[in-house]
Amino acid sequence: MLKDFMTGTTAKLTLDGKTYELPVIKGSQGEMAIDIRNLRAETGYITLDSGYMNTGSCSSSITFLDGEKGVLNYRGYAIEDLANNCSFVEVCYLLIHGSLPTGEQLRRFSTLLNYYALIHEDMVHFFDHFPPGAAPMSILGSMVNSLSTYYPEMADNPLEDLDNMAARLLSKVRTIAAFSYRKNMGSPLVMPRHDLSYCANFLNMMFDSPVNPYVANDDVVAALNKLLILHADHEQNCSTSTVRLVGSARVNLYSSISAGINALWGPLHGGANQAVMDMLEEIHANGGDYRKYVEKAKDRNDPFRLVGFGHRVYKNNDPRATIIGKACDSVLKSLGRENDPLLAIARELEQVALNDSYFIERKLYPNVDFYSGIIYRAIGIPANMFTVMFALGRLPGWIAHWTEMWGDTNWRIGRPRQVYTGPVSREFVPLKDR
Numbered sequence: 001m002l003k004d005f006m007t008g009t010t011a012k013l014t015l016d017g018k019t020y021e022l023p024v025i026k027g028s029q030g031e032m033a034i035d036i037r038n039l040r041a042e043t044g045y046i047t048l049d050s051g052y053m054n055t056g057s058c059s060s061s062i063t064f065l066d067g068e069k070g071v072l073n074y075r076g077y078a079i080e081d082l083a084n085n086c087s088f089v090e091v092c093y094l095l096i097h098g099s100l101p102t103g104e105q106l107r108r109f110s111t112l113l114n115y116y117a118l119i120h121e122d123m124v125h126f127f128d129h130f131p132p133g134a135a136p137m138s139i140l141g142s143m144v145n146s147l148s149t150y151y152p153e154m155a156d157n158p159l160e161d162l163d164n165m166a167a168r169l170l171s172k173v174r175t176i177a178a179f180s181y182r183k184n185m186g187s188p189l190v191m192p193r194h195d196l197s198y199c200a201n202f203l204n205m206m207f208d209s210p211v212n213p214y215v216a217n218d219d220v221v222a223a224l225n226k227l228l229i230l231h232a233d234h235e236q237n238c239s240t241s242t243v244r245l246v247g248s249a250r251v252n253l254y255s256s257i258s259a260g261i262n263a264l265w266g267p268l269h270g271g272a273n274q275a276v277m278d279m280l281e282e283i284h285a286n287g288g289d290y291r292k293y294v295e296k297a298k299d300r301n302d303p304f305r306l307v308g309f310g311h312r313v314y315k316n317n318d319p320r321a322t323i324i325g326k327a328c329d330s331v332l333k334s335l336g337r338e339n340d341p342l343l344a345i346a347r348e349l350e351q352v353a354l355n356d357s358y359f360i361e362r363k364l365y366p367n368v369d370f371y372s373g374i375i376y377r378a379i380g381i382p383a384n385m386f387t388v389m390f391a392l393g394r395l396p397g398w399i400a401h402w403t404e405m406w407g408d409t410n411w412r413i414g415r416p417r418q419v420y421t422g423p424v425s426r427e428f429v430p431l432k433d434r
Contacts, residue, residue, distance in 0.1 A: 007032075015043055029064050046417040057241060058408070062095060062400050063233045067313040072320065074233060075099070083323045088228040089113065089198050092396035095233055096166045096403065110198075112167035117192035117201070119143075119172050119179075120150050127183045136180040136388045137265045143176045144169075145258035158253055159407055165253065166399050173395055174198070177388050178205035184384065199224045202392075207380060219334035223327045223375055230320040230368055231390055233397025235313075239263040239270070243398045244405045245414040253402055260398050261391050270387040273373035276308040277383055280342040280374075288341065290348045298358055308370035309353050310363060320368035325350075328371040337378050346374060 010021040011034045020043055023035040033056050040046050049055045064073045072079040075094050082091055086100070093101040093109055101109060123146065130139055151168065158165055175192055182189050182205075190205045200216040203224065208214040234240070243260040247253070264270035283293050296304040311318050332338045350366050353359040376386055405411065 013043075015045060027059075028061075029066070040417070046419070048419050052241075057236060057414075058244065058405065059410075060236070060401065060404060061098070062404060063235045063397070065235050065313060067311070067315050070314055070316040070319050072234075079230065079319055080323060083226050083229045083320075086229065087197070087199075088225045088232070088393075091229045091232050092166070092170055095396045095400040096162065109163060109167060112163060113171045113198060114192075114194045116164075116168040116171040117175055117194075119175055123150070124179075124189065127179055127189070130183060132186070133184065136177070136184055136385050137261065137391070139180040139183065140173070140176055140388055140391060141258050141261040141265070143180075144173060144261060145255050147172065148252045148254040151254070159403060162403065166396075169253065169257070169399060170395060174202050174392060175205065177385075177392050178202055180388065181206055181382075181385055197221065199228070203379070217334060219331050220379055223331040224379070226323060226327045227372055227375060227389070228393035230324060230372075231393030233394070233400065237269070238266070239394065240398060240401050243402050247402045247405050248411065248414040250413075253399070256402050257395070257398050260394075264391055264394065265387060270390045272307065272367075272369035273376070273390070274383045274386045276369055277342070277373040277377060277386075279307045280345050283345050284341050288345060290345050290352070294349070294352050294356070306349065306353075306364075309349075309359065309366060311365075311367045314365070314367065315363045317365045318367040321366045321370060324368055324371045324375070325366070328375050331375055332378050335378055340374070340378065342377070343374055346370065 007024045007026045009024045011024055013020045013022055020039075022039070025033045025035050027033070036047060047055070062075065064076075065071060074082060074091065075098055077094070077100070082094070086094075089110055090101060090106060093106065123143065126143060126146065127139070130142075147169070171192075179189050187209075190208045192201050192205055196204055196216070199221045203216050203220065204214050206214075236244075239260040242263040243256045246259040247256040251259075267275065279293075283290055286292075293304065293306065296302045297306045328343070329338070332340055332343060337343075350370070353364055353366055359365075373383070373386060376389060377383075381389060
């Protein structure tokens, strides 16, 4: 809790000739915060912080990132160690429970994932009533929200059996995501298999066919594991904050995460890798002259912007981008697509960003979205499923944050303030006189 990290020092705020002392808080990684929870009660003032760039909404022990140094840790573990040595299921367990699983804990959790893989037959029929070509994210959000009607007992004491709650959601969302794709393609549904790993099972449900059985490529499975791990959590981003805010009203886990899915659907949040692919395809279609597009990006009068460079938080480099760039090389080579023209364009743009003073001065380094779309495309996942894949990866982080918020003794329902700028007082005019 926050009180455990009080420094004993205070910040002084002077308003209308009166000085107030505000407690200073220090996080476990050294980040400093001024505690303003009693500011309005003591001063009558609030703070204004559009976009919440300088406002901490909670204390959390789940994820730490340092944008200046390019550091990302889950529960104290470096993202590089987790991405290169763990399965996605291990990282799910870590985020939700706070520690990496033992062999027995991992086997038990994996067994639960298999046990909960099927969705209720009535829910299967829901897919028939979405219009042809329905967006997979729309289907995913609706179906996840409906889970609360099938498992209402989880609303009574949701933390009583955390393993079952988490495994049910992680497993069923994977199935719903694959079914959403099949529905969008007009293909028959493929049931989950108990003999496959989490990622291999997902790929099989996506691509298996009675006339063309799918055999998972080990390198593809490994790359998908990395992608999901790299997206598993990212501190208090838009969708995670949405899950926490909705959950703060004591909304059940399924509906809270459905809200997070809808937030992620926004093109400024979860749609970046699809935008990268659109950009690369546009450059390729126009002759592959990436230099022309670099110059367009530098021209302040040109509306064109290079996508996949820079990050709202990372001001040095995105540590996830380095990992995924190497995985991209590996999976495309394994699939015999190392000469992919879009990859070649991406590599050239990356070198420009790393060496051109314009990009260096503005800290426009490649981010995680820059290469993830190329991998998804190589695997066979279409662009309209990219954000669904993001949601599948981010799910354990959402569960962990919702659970942490639910069990926080300092919990308060989220209720931001505002600075009102409308009319002060207006004389009412009856309808007949307007």
